[in-house]
Amino acid sequence: MFYCNIEYLQNKMMIEKYKEKINSIQPKRNKEHYSEPIHSHQINGTVLCHFYNEEYLLPFWIHHHKSIFKHGIMINYHSTDKSVEIISKLCPSWEICTTNNQNFDAQLVDDEVKQIEESISGYKMILNVTEFVISAKPFDRNDTNCFRVSAYVALPTVINTNPSTIHEFINSIQMLQTNHNRGYRIIHSHQNGNYTLGRHSTMHPSEESDGLFIIWTGFYPWNEFTIQRKLQIQTQIPESDKRDGKGFQHLWNTDRMEQELQKFLNNKDGHILLRNLYSQHNQRESYSPMEKTKVKVVVLVLASNQPIYQQARKIWKKYMYKDETCKVFFVYGKLENKLDNIDEHDLIYHDLEENYPNMIYKRIRAMEYIHQQYDYDYFIHTNISTFWDWNELHNHLAILPKQLCYSGDGPLPGYNENGYYLSGTDTIVTPDMIDSLLKNQHKLKFDLYEDQTLGSYFHGELHAPMLVNRICFLEDIRDNEDDKVIQIIQNAKKEHKDHYRVKTLGGDRAKIDAMIYQHLLEIIYP
Numbered sequence: 001m002f003y004c005n006i007e008y009l010q011n012k013m014m015i016e017k018y019k020e021k022i023n024s025i026q027p028k029r030n031k032e033h034y035s036e037p038i039h040s041h042q043i044n045g046t047v048l049c050h051f052y053n054e055e056y057l058l059p060f061w062i063h064h065h066k067s068i069f070k071h072g073i074m075i076n077y078h079s080t081d082k083s084v085e086i087i088s089k090l091c092p093s094w095e096i097c098t099t100n101n102q103n104f105d106a107q108l109v110d111d112e113v114k115q116i117e118e119s120i121s122g123y124k125m126i127l128n129v130t131e132f133v134i135s136a137k138p139f140d141r142n143d144t145n146c147f148r149v150s151a152y153v154a155l156p157t158v159i160n161t162n163p164s165t166i167h168e169f170i171n172s173i174q175m176l177q178t179n180h181n182r183g184y185r186i187i188h189s190h191q192n193g194n195y196t197l198g199r200h201s202t203m204h205p206s207e208e209s210d211g212l213f214i215i216w217t218g219f220y221p222w223n224e225f226t227i228q229r230k231l232q233i234q235t236q237i238p239e240s241d242k243r244d245g246k247g248f249q250h251l252w253n254t255d256r257m258e259q260e261l262q263k264f265l266n267n268k269d270g271h272i273l274l275r276n277l278y279s280q281h282n283q284r285e286s287y288s289p290m291e292k293t294k295v296k297v298v299v300l301v302l303a304s305n306q307p308i309y310q311q312a313r314k315i316w317k318k319y320m321y322k323d324e325t326c327k328v329f330f331v332y333g334k335l336e337n338k339l340d341n342i343d344e345h346d347l348i349y350h351d352l353e354e355n356y357p358n359m360i361y362k363r364i365r366a367m368e369y370i371h372q373q374y375d376y377d378y379f380i381h382t383n384i385s386t387f388w389d390w391n392e393l394h395n396h397l398a399i400l401p402k403q404l405c406y407s408g409d410g411p412l413p414g415y416n417e418n419g420y421y422l423s424g425t426d427t428i429v430t431p432d433m434i435d436s437l438l439k440n441q442h443k444l445k446f447d448l449y450e451d452q453t454l455g456s457y458f459h460g461e462l463h464a465p466m467l468v469n470r471i472c473f474l475e476d477i478r479d480n481e482d483d484k485v486i487q488i489i490q491n492a493k494k495e496h497k498d499h500y501r502v503k504t505l506g507g508d509r510a511k512i513d514a515m516i517y518q519h520l521l522e523i524i525y526p
Contacts (some may be wrong), residue, residue, distance in 0.1 A: 151182035191414030296325035406464035
């Protein structure tokens with residue numbers, strides 16, 4: 001119906017191959033698994049959604065959400081199929097408006113959404129057609145004006161590739177495995193959402209929602225209609241956004257789609273059945289979302305895939321697993337070069353160019369992900385060219401405060417009593433400070449450099465005292481100075497330094513840094 005013969009046959013072959021693989025690993029299921037449909041409570045608010053040629057998913061989406069939200073506003077991006085007719089038939093009381101935009105320009109989409117929000121009162125939420133809100137229990141506003149709603153990826157591990165009714169669709173989703181890789185959406189009662197680009201976060205004070213969550217169905221049902229839907233979106237993205245890396249996921253061909261789907265399926269961390277997820281959100285008073293993994297330390301590494309730093313990444317991979325109580329994540333913005341061996345430790349935000357204030361946004365988004373996934377005692381912000389001694393780090397943490405800890409290299413030049421700043425090389429904070437920052441993003445000074453932005457909140461707003469860290473600098477090193485490097489490292493160990501800044505200021509950095517890293521590995525992790 002949608003394809004030329006070659007494209008259609010390619011997609012059919014891919015789907016059949018996928019079915020065979022999934023059938024080989026799935027346990028047998030009987031009808032009893034589908035006996036209890038998921039019930040969502042009503043939300044007294046308005047849902048907004050933009051659409052373009054969504055006649056396949058829209059019947060499921062409208063049927064589901066018309067019983068949840070009191071009202072809906074659908075933004076038509078010049079559809080040429082039966083989308084408008086479907087909405088009018090299934091939910092005639094909802095509004096349909098035509099966008100003023102020519103296509104899915106990321107910034108203009110957000111601007112228009114905020115403009116529409118300003119024309120309505122009460123709680124409002126903006127979704128895509130692939131996002132299905134589940135309200136596991138009555139929406140409790142708790143005098144809060146803004147909530148973050150977690151989104152979970154629906155993984156098609158149940159072979160029902162052509163559900164025909166909303167009951168069949170939701171019943172099938174109940175048996176899907178999900179994981180938590182889609183960030184947040186926002187429900188709020190402000191004049192507008194004051195969103196960051198893409199609407200996955202907001203500058204308003206916010207709390208995590210209690211009982212609300214989202215299932216993202218970008219890969220379910222995995223059939224020719226879903227694939228065609230994903231392929232068509234790239235025709236509506238302006239060339240300027242493509243050049244800037246915005247909407248990158250919509251530019252994938254069918255092979256790349258399958259590769260991305262396989263990454264989700266192969267990553268078993270956090271997989272859970274939707275039915276179990278629903279039950280846990282329904283009993284949230286005694287449930288910690290996603291059963292947070294307990295670790296001593298979470299390390300967020302500000303990374304780059306420029307050639308000079310690829311070597312540093314390899315060194316991290318050699319020792320980062322030496323201590324199971326330390327969980328390491330690398331955070332990237334838009335990748336400039338190929339990044340090898342991407343895995344669950346890599347948090348990549350392709351929609352964020354490596355500039356300001358995006359440098360700050362990517363750190364905050366990584367913090368949001370980590371803070372929701374892990375229960376930790378300390379959060380370390382560092383960079384990829386810094387080498388850590390886990391044993392000495394634990395000795396250092398043992399004497400640090402359990403709350404309002406703000407430890408690092410500094411204060412740096414430019415420090416003032418208003419609150420900045422420690423170096424982003426080695427800032428150590430406690431989870432209460434990360435939690436406060438995420439809830440008060442509107443108070444951050446995004447016009448500063450990222451270390452200053454964080455410092456002006458941690459020290460200036462929270463009044464956490466600056467505590468000196470234990471750093472050893474390996475910067476003034478020249479070629480063939482092995483003996484000097486060894487002596488510096490050995491002296492640093494005697495002084496109980498717990499991390500080493502490797503950044504040659506003169507000479508062939510790639511060669512000299514490699515020599516320094518080699519001696520660090522031999523001495524710290526023999």
